[in-house]
Amino acid sequence: MMQPGLYHILFISAALFFIGVFGFFTRRNLITMLMSVELILNSVNLNFIAFNKYLWADKLDGLFFTIFVIAIAAAEAAIAIAIIINLSRNFQSIDVEKTDEMKF
Amino acid sequence: MSGADILFYMLAAMILGSGILSVTTRHIFRAAIFLLFSLIGVAGMYFWMQYEFIAAVQIVVYVGGITVLIIFSIFLTQQAGEKLPEQKMGRQLFAALAAFCGFAFIMLQILRHSFIGTTKTTAEPSVVNIGNQMLGVEQGGYALPFEVVSILLLAALIGCIVIAVRNKTQTT
DSSP: OOOOOHHHHHHHHHHHHHHHHHHHHOOBBBHHHHHHHHHHHHHHHHHHHHHHTOTTTTTOHHHHHHHHHHHHHHHHHHHHHHHHHHHHHHHOOBBTTOOOOOOH | OOOHHHHHHHHHHHHHHHHHHHHHOOOHHHHHHHHHHHHHHHHHHHHHHHHHHHHHHIIIIIIIHHHHHHHHHHHHHHHOOOOOOOOOOOHHHHHHHHHHHHHHHHHHHHSSSOOOOOOSOOOOOOOHHHHHTOOOSSSTOHHHHHHHHHHHHHHHHHHHHHHHHHOOOTTT
């Protein structure tokens, strides 16, 4: 056990990213796939903040990128949930294997 | 080992443990709750790094907004309490192998690389500094991306209404 620093946070964010990738590969339900995408976006945010704090503390650019990623993630989640609700209305299912028709 | 170190390891265990449970549990509602705890852990990590503004934004947007949205959409689309169908063993094995190989590759690259930080004076991540730079139009200001993101949010708002609205003539 060492003093926690940049490498520890990079380890956490890499692990969180690949947990999200694992969920994205295995899940076949659209809502759980959306949750995996949220985990991936969070790991990226953690990375930006860690680099800003430990390497470029004289600037705030990593912090601004994190704010913009959070805003875009909120918009993405809202759109994805609108699409999921529309799908469940048309197909009575949100399983990606059953929704194989590109028709509105 | 100081108190801050113990706090760091507790937050790390919370983030990774609830992240793993969130992608492996077969109850979709539990997956949402574990995702909530993972996001709170990330917010705690921002507090640990003393970026209080980002931690507050994380709690407001992710924990208060996106997770509630996901829970509502679970109630609208699923039979809550029903288990998700069992996944194929081969697919899970392949996904775990791919994720582990990617993780090992990234960690090898990180550990072989030595990062060199700046030695200039630190900029305080206070709300005053963030606000001044966020709406600044001079070199290094973020006024233009701010406006672009606001247009994007407006477009997303309208798009959500258009996509999710129920079409009266089409319903059976």
